[in-house]
Amino acid sequence: MSMLRDPSTKYSAFPQVNLPDRQWPTRTIIAPPRWLSTDLRDGNQAIVDPMDAHKKNRFFDLLVEIGVKEIEVGFPSAGATEFDFISGLVRSGRIPQDVLVQVLTQSREDLIRTSFASLEGAHAAIVHLYNAVSPAWREVVFGMTRDQVREIAVHGAKVMRDEAGKQPGTDWHFQYSPETFSTAELDFSLEVCEAVMEVLAPTPDHPIILNLPATVEAATPNIYADQVEYFIRNLPNRDSAVISLHTHNDRGTGVAAAELALMAGADRVEGCLFGNGERTGNCCLVTMALNMYTQGVDPGIDFSDIDRVIETVEYCNQIPVHQRHPYGGELVYTAFSGSHQDAIKKGFMALETQNDPHWRVPYLPIDPADLGRSYEAVIRVNSQSGKGGFAWVLEQDQGLKLPKKMQADFSPHVQRMADQLGRELNAADIWEAFRKAYHVKTTDKHFQLVDYEESRASDGTRIFTGRIEVGGTAQSVSGRGNGLISSVMGTLRDAFGVELEVVDYSEHALGAGTDANAAAYLECRTPDGHTIWGCGIDEDVATASVRAVLSAANSARPAK
Numbered sequence: 001m002s003m004l005r006d007p008s009t010k011y012s013a014f015p016q017v018n019l020p021d022r023q024w025p026t027r028t029i030i031a032p033p034r035w036l037s038t039d040l041r042d043g044n045q046a047i048v049d050p051m052d053a054h055k056k057n058r059f060f061d062l063l064v065e066i067g068v069k070e071i072e073v074g075f076p077s078a079g080a081t082e083f084d085f086i087s088g089l090v091r092s093g094r095i096p097q098d099v100l101v102q103v104l105t106q107s108r109e110d111l112i113r114t115s116f117a118s119l120e121g122a123h124a125a126i127v128h129l130y131n132a133v134s135p136a137w138r139e140v141v142f143g144m145t146r147d148q149v150r151e152i153a154v155h156g157a158k159v160m161r162d163e164a165g166k167q168p169g170t171d172w173h174f175q176y177s178p179e180t181f182s183t184a185e186l187d188f189s190l191e192v193c194e195a196v197m198e199v200l201a202p203t204p205d206h207p208i209i210l211n212l213p214a215t216v217e218a219a220t221p222n223i224y225a226d227q228v229e230y231f232i233r234n235l236p237n238r239d240s241a242v243i244s245l246h247t248h249n250d251r252g253t254g255v256a257a258a259e260l261a262l263m264a265g266a267d268r269v270e271g272c273l274f275g276n277g278e279r280t281g282n283c284c285l286v287t288m289a290l291n292m293y294t295q296g297v298d299p300g301i302d303f304s305d306i307d308r309v310i311e312t313v314e315y316c317n318q319i320p321v322h323q324r325h326p327y328g329g330e331l332v333y334t335a336f337s338g339s340h341q342d343a344i345k346k347g348f349m350a351l352e353t354q355n356d357p358h359w360r361v362p363y364l365p366i367d368p369a370d371l372g373r374s375y376e377a378v379i380r381v382n383s384q385s386g387k388g389g390f391a392w393v394l395e396q397d398q399g400l401k402l403p404k405k406m407q408a409d410f411s412p413h414v415q416r417m418a419d420q421l422g423r424e425l426n427a428a429d430i431w432e433a434f435r436k437a438y439h440v441k442t443t444d445k446h447f448q449l450v451d452y453e454e455s456r457a458s459d460g461t462r463i464f465t466g467r468i469e470v471g472g473t474a475q476s477v478s479g480r481g482n483g484l485i486s487s488v489m490g491t492l493r494d495a496f497g498v499e500l501e502v503v504d505y506s507e508h509a510l511g512a513g514t515d516a517n518a519a520a521y522l523e524c525r526t527p528d529g530h531t532i533w534g535c536g537i538d539e540d541v542a543t544a545s546v547r548a549v550l551s552a553a554n555s556a557r558p559a560k
C-alpha cells in the first residue's frame with residue numbers, strides 16, 4: 001500500500017459568507033479611499049535588514065512628497081532604532097500639519113505606554129492597537145477563550161484611552177485591528193470591535209479607525225468583500241468608525257481583495273509601495289492607486305515620476321521592483337512581439353491624427369508619459385518582432401518614417417541580424433543594418449555625391465548641381481524641380497549603365513534631434529523586374545532625393 005497521501009487533504013475549502021443580498025458586486029469605485037502607507041512598519045518588519053533612521057527618513061519624505069497623508073512610521077516598542085526614529089521625527093518638526101503619523105502596538109500595557117512616549121509632542125497621531133482574534137491564534141498562540149481574547153483588546157483600549165488623557169496637547173486618533181479578521185468568525189470580530197468602541201467612545205466627528213486585516217490571505221477576494229460588507233452592515237454606530245482595509249497577498253490577490261472590499265463600503269486602505277510587507281507583501285498602493293487612475297478616478301497620490309519612487313523604494317527596502325510589476329516594472333510598457341508592436345504603433349499614429357483625448361493605444365492600459373516614462377522603450381526589437389518594431393525604433397531614433405512597402409523590403413535584413421546575434425537589437429544595431437542595406441551615409445566605394453549645391457530659381461524651384469563619382473570616374477549632374485530625379489537617373493543610365501525605373505517617391509521633414517532636415521524614399525524597378533529601394537538623408541530636400549537615387553543605384557549595381 002502506498003504511504004503517499006494526497007497533500008490537498010490537509011486543507012479545506014474556505015467557507016462562504018451568508019450574504020445573499022450582497023451589494024458590492026454592482027458598485028463601482030468612484031472616489032479614492034484614505035490611504036495609509038505601512039511601508040515603514042509592515043514593510044520594514046519584513047525586510048532582511050530593517051531600515052535605519054537615514055532610510056526611514058528618506059522613505060518618509062518620499063511618501064509626503066507623493067501626497068500620502070497617513071503614514072505608519074513604525075513599532076516604537078520594537079527597540080531603540082524604532083523608538084528613536086519616531087521620537088526624532090516628531091521633534092524634527094518635519095511632519096506636515098496635514099499628515100498623520102501612526103504607530104503600531106500589541107495590546108500589552110508596557111508596549112502601549114512606550115508607543116505613546118515615542119509620540120510625545122506630536123500635534124496629532126494615530127495609535128494603532130492590535131490583537132489576533134481568529135480561532136487558530138486564540139487556540140494555538142494565546143491558549144485563550146473568546147472572552148479572554150476580547151479582554152486583551154478591551155484592556156489595551158483602556159490603557160490607550162488613559163495614556164492619551166495624559167498628553168492632552170496631541171490630537172489623538174485611535175485605531176484598532178482585530179488581527180486575522182479574515183479568518184475569524186464575523187460575529188466575534190464585531191463583538192470585539194464593539195467592546196473596543198465602548199471604551200474609546202468614538203463619535204462621527206472623532207471616529208475610531210477599525211482596520212480589518214486579511215493578515216494571511218486565505219480565500220478568493222469576493223469572500224473578503226463579503227466579510228467587509230457584512231461587518232459594516234452589522235456594526236452599531238457605523239458613522240463613528242472609519243473602516244480600513246489591510247490585505248496581504250498570499251494568494252496573489254491582495255489588490256483585488258482591497259478593491260472589492262472598497263466596493264463593499266470601506267473608507268481607507270493600508271498598503272505598501274510596490275507591495276512590500278510580510279511574506280508575499282501587502283496590498284500594493286502603486287497598483288491600487290493607478291488602477292483607479294486608469295478608470296478616470298484621481299487617486300490623490302502622485303506617481304508622475306515613478307522612476308524616482310522606485311529608486312527610493314529599492315534603496316530603502318533593498319528589494320528590486322520586478323520588471324513585470326504593474327505600472328512600475330521596467331518591461332511593462334515594452335512590446336517585443338510583432339503583432340503587439342504593430343498595434344501599439346498604429347495606436348500612437350491614431351493619437352496623432354484623431355482629435356480624441358481618450359487614451360486608446362492597444363496593449364498599453366496607461367500612457368507611460370503619465371508616469372514620467374518615455375515612449376522610447378515601448379517597442380524593442382528581437383527575433384520575435386515585426387515591421388512595426390524596427391520602424392518605430394528608426395522613427396524614434398533617426399526620425400525616419402519608412403514607407404510601408406520599404407519596411408517589408410528592410411524586414412529580412414533585421415530578421416537576419418536578430419537571428420544571427422540571438423539577442424535584442426538596439427537602436428544602433430538597427431541603424432547600422434539600415435545604413436548597410438541602403439548605403440545611407442556610408443563612405444564605401446559606391447556611387448558618391450561630391451561638390452554639390454542646392455539653390456532656388458527666382459520662381460522658387462529648387463536647382464541642384466553636383467557630381468557623381470565612382471571608382472575614380474566622375475560625372476556632373478544637374479536638374480531642377482520635379483525633373484531632378486529623372487535627370488539624375490538619366491545620367492546614371494548614360495554614364496554608368498545603371499537602368500532603373502522609378503515606381504514611387506516620398507519625402508518628409510526630419511524632426512528635431514536629428515542631424516539632417518529631410519529624408520527621401522525611392523522605390524525603383526530593375527529591367528529584370530526586381531524592386532529596389534533607396535533612401536537619402538540630407539540637410540536639403542533636393543539633395544536628399546538625389547541621394548535616394550544613388551542609394552538605389554548602389555543596390556542595383558554596386559561598384560567594384
Ligand SMILES: CC(=O)SCCNC(=O)CCNC(=O)[C@H](O)C(C)(C)COP(=O)(O)OP(=O)(O)OC[C@H]1O[C@@H](n2cnc3c(N)ncnc32)[C@H](O)[C@@H]1OP(=O)(O)O
Pocket residue numbers: 042045075077078079104105106107108111130131132141142152179215278
Ligand atoms: C500582523 C503583524 O504584522 S503585527 C506586527 C508585528 N510586528 C512585530 O512583531 C515587530 C515588532 N515586534 C517586536 O519587536 C517584538 O515582538 C516586541 C518587542 C514587540 C515584543 O517582543 P517579546 O516581548 O519578545 O514578545 P513576542 O513578540 O515574542 O510576543 C510573544 C508574546 O506576546 C503575546 N502577544 C502576541 N500578540 C499580542 C497582542 N496583540 N496582544 C497581546 N499579546 C500578544 C503572545 O501571546 C506571546 O505571549 P507569551 O510570551 O505569554 O506566550
Ligand SMILES: CC(C)C(=O)C(=O)O
Pocket residue numbers: 042104130177179180211213214215216246248
Ligand atoms: C497589525 C495588522 C494590521 C497587520 O499587520 C496584519 O494583520 O497583517
